[in-house]
Amino acid sequence: MLDFNVSGLIPKNMEKRGELVFSENLKEIEDIFNHRKIPENGLSNEKIRLFLRFLSMMDTDKDPKSIRIGEREARIVSSVHDELSYGFCHGVGRSGNLIDPQPKAPGASIMYSLTNKILESFLKTLGIDVYGISTPVSTGMSISLCLCAARKKYASNVVIYPYAAHKSPIKAVSFAGMKMRLVETVLDGDKVYVPVEEIESAVKKEIELGNNPCILSTLTFFPPRNSDDILEISKICEIYDIPHIVNGAYALQNNFYIEKLKKAFKYRIDAVVSSSDKNLLTPIGGGIIFSKNQDFLKEISHCYPGRASATPIVSTLVSLLSIGSKNYIELMKNQKSSKKLLDDLLYDLSKKTGNKLLDSESPIASCISVNSNPVEIAAKLYNLRVTGPRGVTKTDKFGNCYTGNYIYDYIVMNAAIGVKTEDVVNAVDKLEKIIL
Numbered sequence: 001m002l003d004f005n006v007s008g009l010i011p012k013n014m015e016k017r018g019e020l021v022f023s024e025n026l027k028e029i030e031d032i033f034n035h036r037k038i039p040e041n042g043l044s045n046e047k048i049r050l051f052l053r054f055l056s057m058m059d060t061d062k063d064p065k066s067i068r069i070g071e072r073e074a075r076i077v078s079s080v081h082d083e084l085s086y087g088f089c090h091g092v093g094r095s096g097n098l099i100d101p102q103p104k105a106p107g108a109s110i111m112y113s114l115t116n117k118i119l120e121s122f123l124k125t126l127g128i129d130v131y132g133i134s135t136p137v138s139t140g141m142s143i144s145l146c147l148c149a150a151r152k153k154y155a156s157n158v159v160i161y162p163y164a165a166h167k168s169p170i171k172a173v174s175f176a177g178m179k180m181r182l183v184e185t186v187l188d189g190d191k192v193y194v195p196v197e198e199i200e201s202a203v204k205k206e207i208e209l210g211n212n213p214c215i216l217s218t219l220t221f222f223p224p225r226n227s228d229d230i231l232e233i234s235k236i237c238e239i240y241d242i243p244h245i246v247n248g249a250y251a252l253q254n255n256f257y258i259e260k261l262k263k264a265f266k267y268r269i270d271a272v273v274s275s276s277d278k279n280l281l282t283p284i285g286g287g288i289i290f291s292k293n294q295d296f297l298k299e300i301s302h303c304y305p306g307r308a309s310a311t312p313i314v315s316t317l318v319s320l321l322s323i324g325s326k327n328y329i330e331l332m333k334n335q336k337s338s339k340k341l342l343d344d345l346l347y348d349l350s351k352k353t354g355n356k357l358l359d360s361e362s363p364i365a366s367c368i369s370v371n372s373n374p375v376e377i378a379a380k381l382y383n384l385r386v387t388g389p390r391g392v393t394k395t396d397k398f399g400n401c402y403t404g405n406y407i408y409d410y411i412v413m414n415a416a417i418g419v420k421t422e423d424v425v426n427a428v429d430k431l432e433k434i435i436l
């Protein structure tokens with residue numbers, strides 16, 4: 001497409017040299033177009049900008065001769081808008097389908113399609129062989145899209161939810177206009193989990209009532225709540241032929257979750273939802289949905305009402321291009337060692353303060369029991385400029401189980417991907433100052 005005629009301006013040997021440097025510089029960008037995979041080594045910001053500008057220059061609002069007479073013509077009042085959307089002012093999708101090409105925006109449509117391909121190659125490097133789409137909404141809203149698709153394709157009308165105390169997935173169910181049947185948690189030592197037999201009997205009950213259930217399971221959660229046994233739930237969904245949506249909000253950053261997904265994908269999983277910011281270090285606002293079932297992903301895309309902002313998709317693309325597969329693996333390793341450090345420091349603190357580092361299976365977060373009000377401790381941490389810890393009282397209904405009776409008051413801290421060693425050290429240090 002590019003054809004720059006520089007001949008006759010400088011000596012031929014210099015011209016050749018210039019062209020060589022130029023094509024070397026463009027090669028990384030050409031490779032993205034040709035291979036459609038996550039690069040092994042991340043691209044520089046300069047090249048990412050160039051890449052995005054090449055694409056957005058294909059959209060019709062950039063056509064200097066276009067005659068624009070629609071009610072929506074990507075007319076923008078400020079160049080700040082252009083910067084915010086990186087030139088993809090027409091957004092993505094068509095009114096009926098999120099991933100359909102948009103005639104007014106060939107560049108954005110290519111950008112979106114490439115993002116999904118690069119996302120799939122990223123998932124493949126993690127060992128997950130699936131189809132994937134990047135969504136312009138976060139985890140909770142992406143779960144709603146999946147539930148809407150389950151309702152449309154399979155007439156699901158009730159969501160079986162093994163209880164996990166997060167408001168987003170619970171709201172996602174009501175946003176999708178579906179009823180919910182909670183399955184209560186039980187205790188196993190310090191750990192909190194939902195027995196699969198209880199999930200199966202909830203499925204049976206709903207079927208007996210003449211309903212069409214689906215299951216929304218939770219793979220990633222704050223300890224002491226364990227991951228749901230998604231392998232067994234996938235088997236149940238296969239046996240009863242009901243849809244299975246997995247909330248894997250931050251599942252892509254640790255092999256503990258990835259291994260569980262790989263096994264469960266042999267049975268029934270209709271879609272897994274992950275967050276773009278929690279896994280790929282984007283600003284908040286995007287999601288990732290993946291599945292072995294390409295038709296179901298299409299159905300999800302059909303459920304989106306209208307056109308969407310391209311910005312969250314661009315953010316996902318920028319992260320994938322910027323991080324590169326090699327560095328992502330490195331980030332995963334760092335996350336693992338940060339979590340080990342967090343555990344060690346909290347264990348020491350628990351010994352010093354007569355508390356307990358709670359027994360948990362989470363590869364991301366750790367819990368320490370406390371002797372005073374954990375909500376107040378979390379508030380004090382906030383005032384000491386520590387963000388992220390969650391303080392939960394044992395009687396909190398929204399803590400661990402719906403009936404609200406746990407054995408400890410506790411504080412949870414996360415060593416999620418991208419965390420800095422010094423932040424782990426300093427956070428535990430501040431906690432020590434408060435509780436010692």
Ligand SMILES: *Cc1c(COP(=O)(O)O)cnc(C)c1O
Binds near residue numbers: 220221250275
């Ligand atoms: C972060 C998170 C959510 C909410 O995600 P949003 O992106 O804010 O919608 C839902 N469930 C779990 C388990 C989470 O960790």
